[in-house]
Amino acid sequence: MRRGGEIRKARRGEREPGLVAQLRRPPGGRDARIMLLAQLLDRAGTGVWAAACVLYFTFVIGLDAGQVGLLLGASGVAGIAGSPLAGHLADRFPVRSLLIGAHLLRLVTLCLLLVVTDFALLLCVVAVTHLGDRAAKTLEMLFATRVAGERRATYQALSRSSANAGYALGAGLAAIGLAVGTRGAYHVLILADALSFLVAAALVWRTREPRGRGLVAAPSPAPVPDAATETAAAEAPAPATGRSPWRDRGYLRFVLLDIPMHLDDSILGIGIPLWLVSRTTAPHELIPAFLVINTVLVVVLQLRVSAKVRDAREATGAVALYGLTTLLCCGLLAAAAGGGAWAASAALLAAAVLATAAELMRSVSSWELAVSLAPREARASYLGVAGMAQSVQKTAGPLLLTGVVMAAGPAGWLALGAAVAGLSLVQRRAGLRRLEELSASSANPAPAAA
Secondary structure (H helix, E strand, O other), X not given: OHHHHHHHHHHHHHHOOOHHHHHHXXXXXXXXXXXXXHHHXXXXXXXXXXXXXXXXXXXXXXXXHHHHHHHHHHHHHHHHHHHHHHHHHHOOOOHHHHHHXXXXXXXXXXXXXXXXXXXXXXXXXXXXXXXXXXXXXXXXXXXXXXXXXXXXXXXXXXXXXXXXXXXXXXXXXXXXXXXXXXXXXXHHHHHHHXXXXXXXXXXXXXXXXXXXXXXOOOOOOOXXXXXXXXXXXXXXXXXXXXXXXXXXXXXXXHHHHHOHHHOHHHHHHHHHHHHHHHHOOOOHHHHHHHHHHHHHHHHHHXXXXXXXXXXXXXXXXXXXXXXXXXXXXXXXXXXXXXXXXXXXXXXXHHHHHXXXXXXXXXXXXXXXXXXXXXXXXXXXXXXXXXXXXXXXXXXXXXXXXXXXXXXXXXXXXXXXXXXXHHHHHHHHXXXXXXXXXXXXXXXXXXXXXX
16 A cells, blocks of 8 residues: 555656746657747737836827727727638648747838838737737647647646746836836837837747647657558558638637636626726725735646646546636626725635636636547647637627626626636537547547558
8 A cells, every 4th residue: 555655746747847847858858848838928928018008009109998998899809810821821821930920010010110100000010919919829829739649738838837937027127117117118128028028029039839830739750551451551542631710610600609718817807997986985906906816826836737637538527626616706896896904805805716717727628528529630729719719708708797797796706707607618518519529530540440
């Protein structure tokens, strides 16, 4: 018994090394390590611009609140097209080259912000920048799925940890420039973001892309064929290369249901702060704590949460937990409106913790299901369509929270939590059914060929 316990403990130690050890030797080896560094620098630059863009457009360019809202809204709509466009191109061109192109595109458009002041031109520049941003994130996911193979969940956890560390670093750097507040200081922040894209492109250029254009998953060593397998391969139907995700109702259903499974992002970034200001007596100084809680918990816990989701079936279970966690989070937000300052503060902080827990489960389950529910031969284009879920949520989520949920008061939060919990169960059932269909379709050709 003692020896068996030691063996299980040793196996757990081998399976779940620490964050630093995983970053040193991530799934995918050297190329993955370079890509994680590129993502860290990319997100640091993005954090700089995200913290400064509204103030830059307002105080430097001179736009009013309505123009800034239209500018950011149009960029969100443009970002929806970035994911499927990247997936479509990745079926035909190397992912590595496309990702370098996306970084350079954002580099050019950000530099244009230094000289463009006309609102119509700004609309185009910001839209193209956001399209490149969403395309880059999808291409990073495709690259990771290729180099990490079956350990993509572990890579995703490392990616999330490095990305959050980059965002925090960028926000800290932006605070320095915002404290100065001059036009030159804002220009330095823009150049810092542009420089991060240039360095990220240079790092991606140093990676090596696995062979096989359009192949997302790293190819496994092919067994030596014998006469029986050659005959079966000759009689089996051809793989569905070029299969369109837009005609796959089962996958489109998954993408549609995946949109509300990203609402934790809007709840944490928009819903909780605005609810604190408008409907509770909690102090406004509490708002920065929400970002601190999210950043720290994601960096510390993402790898551990990912270790619990080892395959697609476990990912469907994580989807159900996402719905339950979101329901509890919304319940706390509804309760925060009826208490005093201390009770409201405690409820809001607990809601931020639950929203982060939902994010931890979503970041693993959404990606794992997006990969596992797609046909292996056309995963690039399928994952491009799956990336639309997050883009649509970023555009529609804030409008839903501010225009519907918060307008309805505490009942709005309870209705939102119940809806997300119900849809998560629908997503779980649909995911399991889709997995069974894919398993059956892959098993049927073999008996037919025999």
